[in-house]
Amino acid sequence: MALDRLKQPVEGLIHHSDRGIQYCCKEYVKLLQDNSIAISMTENGDPLENALAERINGIVKGEYLDCYEVNSIQEANELLSQVVNLYNQERPHMSIGNKTPEEIHQTNQKTDRLWKNYYPKNRTLVNQ
Structure with missing residues (x-):
């Protein structure tokens, strides 16, 4: 939804999340990568x-x-x-x-x- 609302790409975005399955799935990771968004996740799954x-x-x-x-x-x-x-x-x-x-x-x-x-x-x- 956030990407759909952007009128133009924004440089330097970082998506930080926990290691929830929704953030680790291939489709979501590909969406972030396709939009040049850096991926940051918590270290240990705690x-x-x-x-x-x-x-x-x-x-x-x-x-x-x-x-x-x-x-x-x-x-x-x-x-x-x-x-x-x-x-x-x-x-x-x-x-x-x-x-x-x-x-x-x-x-x-x-x-x-x-x-x-x-x-x-x-x-x-x-x-x-």
Whole structure:
């Protein structure tokens, strides 16, 4: 659907996914290759491996992008740039003591881990 909506090819696209069968099938890989889209997948097939990216994508889409209609790649790039700046510079994060990532990064503050780690202590990797 995304490719159908493009009016012209876009250079430098990367499709990142987990190793779901729908993303590994010949037809899907061929579609990406035919459109010069680089393929990126998680390393080990561990569903927790992609959790951080999924969380950030969910926040960006749910808190910011659902309110806008984007009609071009340029509009998408501009809006996403604004959203990333807002996310990093103005949005307080409970996991870092209600500070912004920018505050923590600029001051090299050490923070207590205020988030839950869902990885088991002795995890087994799939498809080593």
